[in-house]
Amino acid sequence: MSEHIEIYLNGDRLQVSKGMDLLQLQQQYAAGQQVAIALNSAVMPRRCWPEQRLQMQDQVLMFNLVAGG
Amino acid sequence: MFKIADTTLPPLLLGSGKFANPQLMLEAVRASGTGLVTVALKRIKPGQPSLDLVTPLQQAGIRLLPNTSGAANAKEAVFAAELARELLQTPWVKLEIHPDARYLMPDPEQTLIAARQLVKLGFVVLPYCGADPMLCLRLQEAGCAAVMPLGSAIGSNQGLQNRAMLEIIIEQAQVPVIVDAGLGQPSHACAALEMGAAAVLVNTAIATAADPVQAANGFRLAVEAGMAARSARCAPPSVLANASSPVESLLAFLS
Amino acid sequence: MSGVVSSQALPGHFSEVLAQTDLVALQLATFDQAAVERALAGQKLSFADFQALVSPLALSKLPQLIEKASTLTTQYFGAARQLFAPLYLSNLCANECTYCGFSMSQTVKRRVLSAAELLEEATAVKALGHDQLLLVTGEHERKVGMAYFKQQIPLLKPLFSRLMLEVQPLTTDDYLELKQAGIDTVLVYQETYQSQAYARYHLKGNKKDMIWRLDCPDRIGRAGVDKIGLGILLGLADWRLDAVLLAMHLRYLQLKFPYCQFSIALPRLRPCRGGIESNYPVSDRELVQLYCAFRLFAPDIDLTLSTRESSTLRDLLLPLMITSLSAGSKTQPGGYQVAPESLQQFSIDDDRSAAQVAARLTALGLQPVWTNWHPAFGRGN
Numbered sequence: 270m271s272e273h274i275e276i277y278l279n280g281d282r283l284q285v286s287k288g289m290d291l292l293q294l295q296q297q298y299a300a301g302q303q304v305a306i307a308l309n310s311a312v313m314p315r316r317c318w319p320e321q322r323l324q325m326q327d328q329v330l331m332f333n334l335v336a337g338g
Numbered sequence: 339m340f341k342i343a344d345t346t347l348p349p350l351l352l353g354s355g356k357f358a359n360p361q362l363m364l365e366a367v368r369a370s371g372t373g374l375v376t377v378a379l380k381r382i383k384p385g386q387p388s389l390d391l392v393t394p395l396q397q398a399g400i401r402l403l404p405n406t407s408g409a410a411n412a413k414e415a416v417f418a419a420e421l422a423r424e425l426l427q428t429p430w431v432k433l434e435i436h437p438d439a440r441y442l443m444p445d446p447e448q449t450l451i452a453a454r455q456l457v458k459l460g461f462v463v464l465p466y467c468g469a470d471p472m473l474c475l476r477l478q479e480a481g482c483a484a485v486m487p488l489g490s491a492i493g494s495n496q497g498l499q500n501r502a503m504l505e506i507i508i509e510q511a512q513v514p515v516i517v518d519a520g521l522g523q524p525s526h527a528c529a530a531l532e533m534g535a536a537a538v539l540v541n542t543a544i545a546t547a548a549d550p551v552q553a554a555n556g557f558r559l560a561v562e563a564g565m566a567a568r569s570a571r572c573a574p575p576s577v578l579a580n581a582s583s584p585v586e587s588l589l590a591f592l593s
Numbered sequence: 594m595s596g597v598v599s600s601q602a603l604p605g606h607f608s609e610v611l612a613q614t615d616l617v618a619l620q621l622a623t624f625d626q627a628a629v630e631r632a633l634a635g636q637k638l639s640f641a642d643f644q645a646l647v648s649p650l651a652l653s654k655l656p657q658l659i660e661k662a663s664t665l666t667t668q669y670f671g672a673a674r675q676l677f678a679p680l681y682l683s684n685l686c687a688n689e690c691t692y693c694g695f696s697m698s699q700t701v702k703r704r705v706l707s708a709a710e711l712l713e714e715a716t717a718v719k720a721l722g723h724d725q726l727l728l729v730t731g732e733h734e735r736k737v738g739m740a741y742f743k744q745q746i747p748l749l750k751p752l753f754s755r756l757m758l759e760v761q762p763l764t765t766d767d768y769l770e771l772k773q774a775g776i777d778t779v780l781v782y783q784e785t786y787q788s789q790a791y792a793r794y795h796l797k798g799n800k801k802d803m804i805w806r807l808d809c810p811d812r813i814g815r816a817g818v819d820k821i822g823l824g825i826l827l828g829l830a831d832w833r834l835d836a837v838l839l840a841m842h843l844r845y846l847q848l849k850f851p852y853c854q855f856s857i858a859l860p861r862l863r864p865c866r867g868g869i870e871s872n873y874p875v876s877d878r879e880l881v882q883l884y885c886a887f888r889l890f891a892p893d894i895d896l897t898l899s900t901r902e903s904s905t906l907r908d909l910l911l912p913l914m915i916t917s918l919s920a921g922s923k924t925q926p927g928g929y930q931v932a933p934e935s936l937q938q939f940s941i942d943d944d945r946s947a948a949q950v951a952a953r954l955t956a957l958g959l960q961p962v963w964t965n966w967h968p969a970f971g972r973g974n
Contacts (some may be wrong), residue, residue, distance in 0.1 A: 279381040298384040303392055305379070305425035312420040330381060332421050334392050336354040336363065337378025337407050475851055509637055510851050512603060571641075573631045584957075585659050588909040592655070592878045 276327040291318035294329065305332045340514050340536040342483050343430070343462045347373040349531060350561045351403070351516065353541025354391065357550065364394050366544055370554035376403045376432055376539070379418055379425070392426075403464070405432035411445075412452035419456055431456065432486070434466040442492040446473050450480065457481035466518050469500035474507045474515075485511060486539065488519035489530065493542045495522025498529055508534040524553075524560035531564025603849050606808040607842055611786065614841070620834050624648040633657055638890045643840045646886035647833050655878060658885035663913040665892040672960040675895070675917035676951065677725035677757065678718045681926040682706050682745065686731030688798030691869050692826065692862060695731045697797060704926045705737055711745055715752050717929035721921050721947040724964040725755040727780070729924075732761035732799060739767055743774060750775040754964045757822070761799060762809035768816030780822030781809045782858065786838035790830035810842070814850035821846065821855055822897070827880070828862030828871030836883050840890055847891070856895035856917065857887050863901045863942075877906060888914045904943040904953075912957050921947035 272287040278298065285294065291306055291313060306313045307330040313321060323329070339346050352372045357363035367375055375395055382388060395402060404422030409415035412435065419431040433456065435449050436442040444467050456463045462483045467473055469487040477485050487507055490496035497520060498504060508515050514536030521527055527538045540557055547553035604610055624645040632642035633654060645651060651658065683705040684695045694701065706714060718726065726749060730737050742760070749756060757778035758771065768779065783806060785791050791803045800806065810821050823843060825835045836859075843855060861880065862871045875883075884896055898907055898915045900922045907918065922941060923929050945953070951961040 278384055281384065283384075299382050302382065302388060302390070303425060304382060305421040307417070307421060310417070312417070312424055314424055331384070332379045332425065333382050333388055334377045334402070334404065334425065335380040335388070336357065336360075336391055337376060337405060505637065510848065512848060571631065571639075573627070574634045574636060582660070582663065584909070584912045585656065585663060588659060588881070588913060589656055591905065591909055592881060 274323065274325045276323050276325070276329060278329045279331055285323060289323050291321045291323070291329070294323065295331070299331055299333065302333050306330065307332075342464070342514060345401075347401075347537070348558075348561070349535075349537035349565065350527070350557055351376070351518075351537055351539040352544065352554070353539060354395075355541055356545035360389050360391060360394065362550055363391075363545070364398065366550040366554040367395065367400060368398065368554075369551045369558065370540075370544070371558045372400065374401050374403050376405050376541075378405055378407045379422055380408075401430075402426055402428070403430055403432050404428070405434050405466075406452075407434050407436075409435050409452075410437045411435065412448040412455065415448070415452040416455050416459070419452075419461055420459075423461065429460055430462045430464070432464045432466060436466075436492075444468055444488070446470065449473075450476055453477050453482050454480045464516065469503040469507065471503060471506040471510060475510060478511065478513050482513060484514040484516050484536070486516045486518040489517045489526065489538075490520030492519045494520050495543055496520050497522055497526035498533075501529075501533070504530070504535070505533060524556035526560075527557050528560040528564040528567070531561050532567040534568065537561075603845060606811050607845055608804045608807045610841070610845055611807060611838070614838075616787065616834065616838075619644070619837055620831065624650060626650065629654055632889070633661060640841060640844060643886055643890045644837055646889060647836050647883060649833075651886075652878060652882055655882060655885075658882060658889070659913060662885040662888040665888055666914050666916065669892050670916050672958065673962045674911060674915070674954055674959050675725065675962050675965060676723065676920050676947065677727055677755070677917065678721065678723040678947065679727045679729050679759075679919055679922050679924060680711075680714055680718055681729045681924060681928065682711065682741075683730045683733065683737045684926050685733045685737055686798070687734070688732050688800040689796040690800060691794050691796065692829065704932065705741075706745075706926050706931070708745065708748060710927060710931045712748060713930045714927065715749055719752055721929075722951065722963055723921075723947060724753055725757070726753045727757040727759060727919070730760045734761065734799070739763070739770070742771065746771070746774045746776065757820075759822070762806050763812070765812040765815045768813050768818055772816055772818050776818065778820040778822060778856075779813045779818050780824070780856075780858075781806065781813070782822070782824035782826065782860075783807060783839070783842070784826045785829040785835050786825070786842070787830045787834060794829055810846055811849070814846060814853050817852075819854060820895075821850075821853055822858065822895075823855065824858035824860065824897075826862060827859055827875045827883075828873050830873060832873050832875055832879075832883075836886070840887070843891060843894070854895070855891070856897055857891075858897040858899065859883055859887075860899050860901055881910070884910065884914050900941045900943040902942055904945055907943055908953060908957065911954065912959060918950070920945070920950035 273284040274287050276283050309328050340349050348371050350372050351374045352370055353376045406415040406418040409418050415435050435445045449465050453463050453465050464484045465477050465482050466486045474485040490499035516537045517530040517535045518539040521540050522543045530538050544550050544553040628645040629651045632645040635642055685703045686695045689697045755777050756775050758776045759780040795801045813821050825839050895917050896915050897917045954961040
């Protein structure tokens, strides 16, 4: 029985476990992909992901690389 | 070959978009002999696996150049560049801001603003821009590692519509000039190199050809031909002149 | 030739470029007929093309050279020909240059124009019709330095639409100040780019410092001055080599300072008191060849022919390639009004008045231009 908080991931509302960090978020929603993450408009370096715990109403953007000219 | 930030590269850059499938893209990339392929950023669809573009290209030893396609202004472009730098661990970025949805014309004002900011943030900036000699001078002054003026509109395959402007840009440049956008045939690429451009970037012409691998091969040969022409310095077409009266007077005096 | 296109920024100073240049290789380079033909036919000429055009073989193509120079001059300048007057502020000089009448050791009455004298001279020049003035001095840092310039230039700014300066090489900060004071153009002729020759002619004073002079256009450009005048004194040394090095200098500066305009002058050594004979004479044909080569190499720049040359030659070249000229010139301080009998820096061959020169231009189908820009556009208020 864990608590949940509401965040936004790429504009979509999500319920995640309270205390979840960005690394766990990436593993849950973008497993195996190389991604870049921005939290509340700030680009988060990968090394910070494990320490960055999510808060209520956090806006997370997650990007990967696609084909483009 | 040409150099950007101490890295030597073949003079053909490729865009990775519009290919029928990643495998074909990879084969075309190999056939082109390129050393630099552009990629874009996109928000992931959570839970949905995406095609891994990066690994096969990286395994083939191809350097990836992230672009800021999708950015509508300087702020968004800088944000995209920072995301890309984090993702790929490279400071190289192709700066492109084209809010014009119809022709994808690059925004000169926002591009210059973004270029200045990105250079300050330590990026190696390759800006896509209009074939505007003055703008290219400003981008150069801002510290961009190259300038990438368009030959003609993205995807139009019209070739070097901006030839006269490109000649001026090449003449005044102190950084490599990479003709980007609109190159539709290998001969266009050859002409660009012959004219003095350091390199060309090709995407649509190869990706949408009936045989992309053969098209890539053609572009590879074309840039080689262009480089050979440039170092050979073949004679330009001459125009016969008629002696005019003041010229005759001077010649009479001098004889 | 390496296959790698150079993307390095230019060195900070032209002296660095010159130091890395193999002068002997340049001197020994030969060009065949095909090279000359390519250069004649080309659009954006390379440095190698310029070399071909000034080579001895290219003289056989003089008619075609002149024809093309004429076409380009008309294309870029139309019929407009700029008129200006030199105004010598002072002949006081702390340099010893063997070819100059103002040399330190020459016993000539030295004069530095006072503010009142300057205004008298300026008024006289203006009465001749001139609106573009070239201020000239010898080199004397203490008595005719920045303090003097900053005092005198504001007196002239209200009278002339264009002020040009030909004095000793100064610092970037000096040029910034001078630009603020109203100087539009700075001339600094290298005389010769060959260091051994340079040392033979410049025996004493600051002008001995060749590097300081070589890097002066860099400083002028960095200060954002509108126009830089370059030149060599033909007759001091191997003039073909000097012309080639001048072309190299021009190209370097054009690339480095793309917002700057340029002019080129190719004065030939002239008799002056205590002066020297040249071991490297330049014939009229060769002089014309050089001017043609510069016109083809840089179609947009100003080419100047001084009053050292005869009125005959000037009149023949004006329709074809020369785009600016001095007229009615006096090359001594006070020469227009205050002290007309004093010693000239060099003897003048075209001694027609400014009005006569303007009339001649009109007769030749050209348009004499006294004023190049309008104060109404916000400059020089």
